[in-house]
Amino acid sequence: MTETGTTHSREERRGGGWRFLRDILIIVLAALLVSFLIKTFLVRSFYIPSVSMQNTLQVNDRILVNELVPRIESIHRGDVIVFTDPGGWLSNSETQTSTTSSNPVVHAVQDALTAVGLGTADSDNHLVKRVIGLPGDKVACCNAFGQMTVNGVPLDEPYTKLPPGVTRESQNDFSVTVPKGELWVEGDNRYSSADSRYQRDTPTKGFVPEADVVGRAFVITWPSSRWSWLSSYPDVFQGTGKGAS
Missing domain, CATH: 1.20.5 (Single alpha-helices involved in coiled-coils or other helix-helix interfaces)
Structure with missing residues (x-):
């Protein structure tokens, strides 16, 4: 050559x-x-840092959230939603486990993955609860049987976790009407959840503006042994009326 x-x-x-x-x-x-x-x-990943949604969600679970809710799809009673702190909730909230590493290199990688939707570094700024009341709903507790009611209809809630021997769905009685454009949310672990019931002294008076909703959680992705779809339990809310959301 x-x-x-x-x-x-x-x-x-x-x-x-x-x-x-x-x-x-x-x-x-x-x-x-x-x-x-x-x-x-479309879809975003979040990390569960507290016990407030047991036994539906456990600490360290990873979930996927459908971000088309509520921008395109409506929110329904029973939906498990992720939302940003409306103001003052996290300072009043149950203990949260941080997902952010103190190692600067790992922290940078976490931030990069979160930016493209593959990481959960921003989970610390969000909360996850179940929607109980839509705009216009009257939510109250408890009736003679210890049940939550929505528009006067008692709820038989199979997803809640109560202390042994306790039958009341809420420790304290209350009655609220959900304002337009807002939601009433509660944790499934009713006696260990700093939800709408215990946020009445915050700027939103315990209600969550729909504008603060990131999306609806629809599946547990990790750990693999916990993989499952998340239900909105529509039968629980049957007969409570058509929501304004």
Whole structure:
């Protein structure tokens, strides 16, 4: 082979190597862009830091949230929703386990993954509860049987966790009417959840603005032994009326 041919061959190999690296870079950037768009508009991952939703959700569970709710799809009674702190909730809330590492390198990786929807570093700024009342609903507790009622209809709630021997769904009696554009939410672990019932001294008076809802949780993704779909229990709320949401 002549020297010119050898040089040409080397240049082709270098060019082929660059094209390969360029293609890999394009694929990675495209994947990151798709992940970012999915996180922004469709699905987002969150980490469960507290016991407030036991036994439906356990500490360290990972869930996926449908972000089309409530932007495109309506919120329904019984939905498990993730929402940003309406103001003062987290300072009054049950103990939360932070998901953010103190290691700066790990922290940076967590932030990068969260930015594209693959991480849960921002879970500390959010809460997860079940929707009990929609705008216009009258939510009260407790009736003679210890049940929660919505618009006068008693709820038989199979998802709640109560202390042994306790039959009342709420420790304290209350009666509220949910304002327009807001929600009344409660944790499934009724006696260990700083939910709407215990946030009456916050700026939103215990109600959650629909504008603060990130989305509806629909599946537990981790640990693998906990994989399951999350139900809204529509039968529990049957007969309570058509919500204004």
